[in-house]
Amino acid sequence: MSTRQLYRITHETRYAYAANVVHSHHLLHLVPRPAPNQQCLEHALLISPAPTCRRDEIDAFGNPVTRIELQSPHRDLNVRTDMQIAVHSRPNVPADETHPWERVASSLAYHGHWPARTNLDICRFRHESAYVRVKRAFTDFGAECFVRGKPVLSCASDLMRTLHRELRYAPGATDVSTPLMEVLEKRHGVCQDFAHLMIACLRSRGLAARYVSGYIRSDLSPTAAPEAPLIGGGASHAWVAVYSPPFGWIELDPTNNIWVGIEHVAVAWGRDFGDVSPLRGIILGGGRHKLSVNVTVEALDALN
C-alpha cells in the first residue's frame, strides 16, 4: 500500500460571454491550503486577460483566496490552476473509539464557561450557514444512525452510507441555488448536495461539520468498490469533515461512500460551498455566457 501519492492537477475554467464584460470582480479559491496530510510542491494560477488588480490573501477560514478585478472590456475569461501535490495516506481511525455523539454535541454547547480555546474554531461549523439550513427534516433523515451512546464517527459513517443509498447521483439535476430541502425531497443531486445534506444532518444534531472542496482521482478503482471508478473526477469535488474527538476532524466522502484518503486532494474548507466556491464573481455587461470547466487529476507516481 502506498503511503504517498504525487498528483499533477489542472483545473481550467472558461467563460465565453455573448457581449463585452465591462467590469468584473472575482473571488478564487484555487490555491490548495496547507493540510497535515498533503503538501503542495508547485503551484501556478494563470488568469487571462490579465487582471487590473490581483490580491492573494488568506480568508477567515485559513484558505488561500485570490481576489481579482478586471477593468478592461473582455469577451472571455480563462482561469487555470496547475499544481503538483503530494498526498500522504492517513492513519486508520477506529470509529468505535470516538466519543458518543451526544457527548460531542454537548461538549460543544455553551455551559456558562469555556473549557478550551481550540473549541472556538470547531464551533464555527455547528450552525446554520447560507447553503446549509438546520431544520427538523434533517434531524429526521438518517435518524436511525444516531443510536443513543453510539460513537460519533460510527454515526457519521452510517449516515454517509444511508445518504449514498438514498440519494441518486444526478449531474445537472441541481445547481448551486437548489435548496437543500428540494435535494432531500427529490433524493438526487451532485457532490455538493451530498456534502451539504450530510452537513445539515450532522449540524441539526448539534455536531460540527465542515465542507471540504477539492479534487478526486477517478482513473483508479477505489478500495470500496473495485468495479467502478470514483465519482467526481473531471470537475471539482466536495466532501465532509466531521469533528470526531479524540481524533479531531475526520473526512468522509458521501458521494462515493468512502473515507477520504489518498485519492482526495483538498483545496479549501469552510462552512459550506459559499465560503470556498472555486470561482465566484460579479460582472457588468456580458449578456449570456457559456461556461466550461475542465479538471484533470494525473497520478504521477506512488512512492512507498
Added chain:
Amino acid sequence: MSRIIRPAAPGAAYLGGYAADARRYDELLDGTGAIRPHWKALFDRLDTEPGADVTRRGIELTRRLITESGVTYNVYADPKGADRPWALDPLPLMISATEWRLIERGVAQRARVLEALLADLYGPQRLIAEGVVPPELPFGHPNFLWPAHGIVPAGGTWLHIYAVDLARAPDGRWWVLADRTQSPSGAGYALENREIIEQVLPDPLRDLDVRKLRGFFAALRVHLLESVDPGESALAVVLTPGPFNETYFEHAYLARQLGVALAEGTDLTVRNDTVYLKTLAGLKRVHAILRRLDDDFCDPLELRSDSALGVPGLLGAVRAGRVVLANALGTGVLESAAWLGFHPGVAERLFDEELILPSVATWWCGEAPALQYVLANINDLVIGPAYPNQHFEPVFGRALIGSAREAMITRLRTRPYAYVAQEHLALSQAPVLRGQGISGFAAKAVTIRVYAFATSAGRIVMPGGLARVATDASVNAVTTQRGGASKDIWVLPDPQQTAPPGESTSGSARTSARQDLTPSRLVENLYWMGRYTVRCEDKAGLLRATLAVRVDPQVWSSAVRMCRELDVIAADVDPKTSLHDDGDPHGLVADIRRLNWCASQVRGRLSAGCWQAVSSLQQQLHASVLAREAPRQTLDRLLLSLAALAGFALDDMTQDAGWRLLRIGRRLERLQFVARLLAQHLSTDTAKQHGPVEWMLNVCDSLRIYRPRYVAAPRLGPMLDLLIRDAEHPRALAFQSQAITRDMHRLTEILQLETSDAVDEPIPVLTDSQLMVLEGDGPAAAAARLHLAARLQKLAAAAGRFSDRLSMRQFSHTSLDSHALAS
C-alpha cells in the same frame, strides 16, 4: 380596588375622558390622578385655549402637514400606489430632565459596551474564549460576517449610529427591549416629526425650551469624513435598497438632511478597492457610506451572492480601509434578544461597570438551566427567535395550547440555542388624541427609540427620539408594535447641563465644492421619464386624431397605416382596441407602465402633485376599461393628465442637471416622433391632400394655431412651415432642436464637461419657394417630397444615436456598454 385612575386636576376639562390603567405606569398621571409635574407646563398652555379646539386643530394641521411633506411609510411596496401616510400624534411624550439624564447616560454606556463587544467578536474573540458570551450567539447569527473577521474599520468605529428601544415598566423604570445596531431606522422620522410639531405647537415648544434635535446628523457627517485628505473633496452617500423599501422616505430625507447623494448599489462601483459614485459628471470617490442596506446584502461578491442590491467589492474597499461604513459591516450580529442576558457580563468584564439601564428579563435557551426554567414557566413567558432568519413572530407561552404547545416544546428541546424567552412587560401608557371627531385623550401603550451618534466630540445621545404608540390600548408584547402611530419626544431642558455640541451648532461639515452629485441612474430615469411622458402624449394624440377620422374612409385608412408604420399599433390590431392592449410591447399601456416605473425610481425628486399625476395614469386607464368608456373620452382625459404631469415636472423641480436631462428627453422624443411622422406622411401619395394634412395637424395638436395664422384650409406647405421651421411653436422640429442645444450648453457648463454633444443632423432648412415646390404636382414635386422624407428619417436616426451617446457617456460611464439601453 379600582383599576382605573381618573384625572384629578380640576382645570383640565378636556382630560375628562382620560382613564389611566392602575396596573401600568401612566406617563401623564400619577397614582392620585394628578398630572405629573413635567407634563403640567404643557397642559397649562393647552388649557389657555378651549381644549376641544386645540385637539381638532392639532389633528387637522398635523394631517395636512404630513400630506404636504409627503411623509410616508411602506409606500413603495405597493406599486398600485396605496400610500400609507406616516401617523403622528400631535401631543408629544414629555420626559423630565432628571429622567433624561439617566436615559442619556444609560444609552451612551450601552453604545460603548456594544462597540467593544463588536470589536472583540470581529477581532480576538476573547469574550467567547473566556466564556463571557456563548459562541452560538455570533456564530449562529446570519449577520455575523466571517469575511469581515479581522477587519478593523477605518477610523476604528463600528457603531456610528446606535439605537435602542426602551419601555417603561409599572415600577417606573425604563427597560431595554431591543438594540438596533446595523442601520437603525427612525431617526429621520423623528426629525420630520419635530418639524411638523414645530408648526402645530410652536409656542409651547419655544416656551418650554424643549431640547433640540437638529445638528446630530451634521455632526455625524463631520465625523464620518474627518479623516479625508484636505486636498480631496469629501463625499458621503446614503446607500438605500431602493424605492421599494418600507423606509425609503427616510432614506431620501436623511440624504437631504445630510446634504449627500442618495445612492442605490448600482450607483456605486468599486475599482482598485476604492468606492466611486457614478455621477453625471463622472466617477467621484466616496469616502463614507451611511448604509440602509442589511449586512449580508452589501457585497454580492463576498456575502450573499443573490443580492442585486449591494456593491460588488465593497468588503474589499472596507478591508483596505478606503471607505467608512456607518455602521460597519457585520454590526447586525448584535440584533438579537439572546444577547440581552449577556450584556451585563460583557460590561463587567470589559469596563468593570454595571449597566445603568436594565434589560427585560431574558432567557437564552442554549444554556441548560435557562431551558429548564423556560419549560417550567412557559405560561408566563414570550418565546421568540434568537436569530433574525428564523421567520416567526414571538408567541405568548400561555397562548400555546394542545399540539402547538407540544411542537414548541419539541423545538425548544431539539435546538434550544435558537430560542429566547422573555418576561411580559406591561408597557406604560401615554395620552393620545382620540381624533375621528371625538375630542379628548385616550391612554395607549408606548415605547421609545433613542439614538446615540458617534461624533468628533465623542458619542452623543440625541435628546428626544421616536415614541411609538400601539394601536391597541393594552398590548403586553415586548415586541415593537407594527403599525400604530408615532409621537415626538420632548425632553425638558436640564439646568445642570449645557447643551452638547450636536445641539448647539449645526455642524461645520466640510462641504465639498459645489458639484452635481446626482447619481447617473437617477438622472437616467429622469431622462426616460421625460421621454416616456412625451411618447405617451404623442401616441395618445395620434390615436385620438385617428379615431376622429373614422368617418372618412380615405383618411382613415392612411391614418391607420401611419399608426402601424410608426409602431403605435401592431399590424393586426384595431386602433380602438389598441388602447387597452396590455400585451403589445409598443402599445400605450406598456409605455404608461414604463413611465410609471421611471417615475417610481426618481420618486424622491418629484413633487407630491407630480407623483400623483403619474400614479393616476395607470389607474385612470384601468378604470376606463372597466367602465367600457368611449376611447375618445379616455384619450382626452389621458392627454389632460399627461399635460398636468408635464407641468409639474417642468415647473416643480429644481432646475439642475437632472431637470435639464428630463427636458432634453422630452425634446428629443418629440423631435424623433415629429420627424418620423412627417417623413411617413411625405412618403405617401396623399401627402398634399386636404384630409391627411388636417389629420397631421390634429395629431400634432397644431390645428388651433394653423387656422388663425394661415387663414386657409389645411395645406401641405403651411403645415411643413409650422411643423418644421417655426422656432416658436413647441411642436415644431426647429423648436426642439434649439431647446436641446440650449439645454446641452447649460449642462456642459454645470457639469464642467470638456465638450458638448449635439444631434449630428440638421433640421432641414426650407425656403418659401421650396415649400411651394413641395406642394406642387408632378414628378419633380413628388421627388422633392421623397427627398425631404429621407432627410427627416436621417434626422430621426441621428436623434436616436444622440440618445445612445448620452446614455453611454453620462449614465453608464463606459464607451461600450451599448446594450444597457435600447430605445
